[in-house]
Amino acid sequence: QKAAWVRYVCAGLEAAFDESVIKKIRAGCYCELNMAECREWIVNLYDEATDFEAFVNTMNELAGGWYLKDGALYTTFFYCSCPMLNGIEKLDTKTWCYCTAGYTKKLLGSIFNCEIAAELVESIKLGHEKCLVKIMFPQGIPKTD
Numbered sequence: 109q110k111a112a113w114v115r116y117v118c119a120g121l122e123a124a125f126d127e128s129v130i131k132k133i134r135a136g137c138y139c140e141l142n143m144a145e146c147r148e149w150i151v152n153l154y155d156e157a158t159d160f161e162a163f164v165n166t167m168n169e170l171a172g173g174w175y176l177k178d179g180a181l182y183t184t185f186f187y188c189s190c191p192m193l194n195g196i197e198k199l200d201t202k203t204w205c206y207c208t209a210g211y212t213k214k215l216l217g218s219i220f221n222c223e224i225a226a227e228l229v230e231s232i233k234l235g236h237e238k239c240l241v242k243i244m245f246p247q248g249i250p251k252t253d
Contacts, residue, residue: 110193111194121203134205134207147218150215153170154219154220179249181243182242183240190204198235205239210226213225213243224245227244
């Protein structure tokens with residue numbers, strides 16, 4: 109039933125809105141699954157870092173898949189944690205997965221205490237090996253204390 113509902117919602121959004129509106133709608137639909145625990149864990153690592161690159165390196169030692177490129181931070185999710193997508197092997201569009209960008213924006217924006225932009229680059233449910241989110245910092249990469 110969840111799979112059918114997800115496909116129904118996506119089809120409805122795609123019929124009614126252009127992609128820029130869909131991104132905004134879905135980015136606001138993130139769930140807060142494990143957000144508090146994840147935030148606490150990342151904040152502790154960030155507070156201990158000597159600089160942002162050291163923080164990213166520590167994240168990679170512990171969780172993997174983070175990197176800096178052209179002034180942006182890329183974060184990786186190696187599995188799909190969305191309970192609504194259980195039973196769905198593949199989606200045809202990114203519509204449902206835009207919530208990943210919303211989740212990442214909320215989580216990392218609260219950690220770095222700044223407004224950020226998040227863009228979903230790759231999605232497991234679209235056949236990629238991982239979900240990849242590009243994080244852009246309008247004021248540049250945050251400075252650690």
